[in-house]
Amino acid sequence: ISKDIVQTNNSIYKSNQEKYGFKPPQILANFTKVQQKKEVEEAKQYRELTNQPIVFQPSDLQWRTIEKIIFSRKERTCSICFGTFGAEKQLITGCRHTFHQSCYVQFLKQNPRSKNQCVICKQHSMIIESPNLQKFHYKLSIIYIQSFFRMHLCVNQRRSLKIIKSGEFSNKLNLVTDQHKVFQDHINDEMQQHIYQYQQECDEGNKIFDEFCKLKDQKAYDVIVKARKRQHNMCLICYDDIEPGFLSWSSEENTKYVVVSCCGSMFHRECLDAACVERTFCVYCKSGYFRVNCEIQ
Incomplete structure (x- = not known):
């Protein structure tokens, strides 16, 4: 039976070749590297074309x-930032989701x-701005906002009327005034x-200051006496001779010479x-010291 089928197929092919001029197909080698690369590239292009997402584009009525x-x-909140919509620009998608335009720009x-x-369902669809939804x-x-303020005012009015009628308001006022008086007296x-x-501390400070001034005058006199007994008559910093004369204490600040309290040495200021x-x-x-202003007479 198989031989008969092959013979009938060959006869039909020969008759068609004689009538219509068909030629037998040319057999090419499919194992070359160049053709294999072409086939791989064509397969990639085909996959890219077939894997493109189909974007849903609704009409105006939709x-x-x-x-x-x-x-x-x-819905009052954005699905990205969970904030209220308010007067900001809003976007809607074909999958019936809404969000702020600024939030979507940051997401992109x-x-x-x-x-x-x-952003929510990860579905490919058209996204447009909706002014009607914004309004x-x-x-x-x-x-x-209006309902909240009205409710708040009505509740406060009712509470105030109840307090005034019951006499609690006057009692609370009396308590507040009494507490205020006690607090003010305290x-x-x-x-x-x-x-x-503060007055006592000021008086003590003034007394201490007066005693310190007296001690300072006494110590200044002792320093001058110590300086008169010194053996050298020169400034130990610049090594210049000091004018001879009687050394005495001076109340002026910018004197030419200064005596040190530690050893009684005398220096130029x-x-x-x-x-x-x-x-x-x-x-x-x-060693440490304090200065004593002096002058030579």
Whole structure:
């Protein structure tokens, strides 16, 4: 039976070749590298074409129906930032989701490949701006604000009327005034105590200051006596001779000579000021000191 089928097929092929001029197909080798690369590239192109997402593009009537469905849901928050819509620009998708335009722009900056893609359901669909939805949410926010204020005012009015009628308001006022008087008396007593303590501290400070001034004068006189007994008559910083004469204490500040309290050495004021920049101790005996202004008569 198989031989008969092959013979009939060959006869039909020969008859068609004689009638229509058919030629037998040329057999090519499919194992070359160049052709294999071409086949792989064609397969990739085919896959890219077939894997492209089909974007849903609704008509104007379908957009209006989507807006009506969103109106009926009364969504007040954005699905990206979870903030209220308010008067900001809003976008709607073919899959019936809404979000702020600014939020979607930031989402595209972070994910540039997800263009024409819903943020929530990851479905490829058209995204347009909806001014009707923006107006709706703007009016809705105004209504909610008005209702909140009305409710708040009504509740406060009812509470105030109840308090006034029951007499609690006058009792609370009396309590507040009594507490205020007690608090004010307490503050006045504390203020008087602080003022009295401050006056005592000032008096003690003045006494200590007077005693210190007396001690300073006595110590200054002792320093002058010590300086008169010194054995050298020169400034130990610049090594210049000091004018001979009687050394005495001076109440002036900018005197030419200064005596040190530690060892009784005598210096030019300018020399000692320059030396104090580098060190805080005496140049001669290397100890602490205080200055005594003096003059030579």
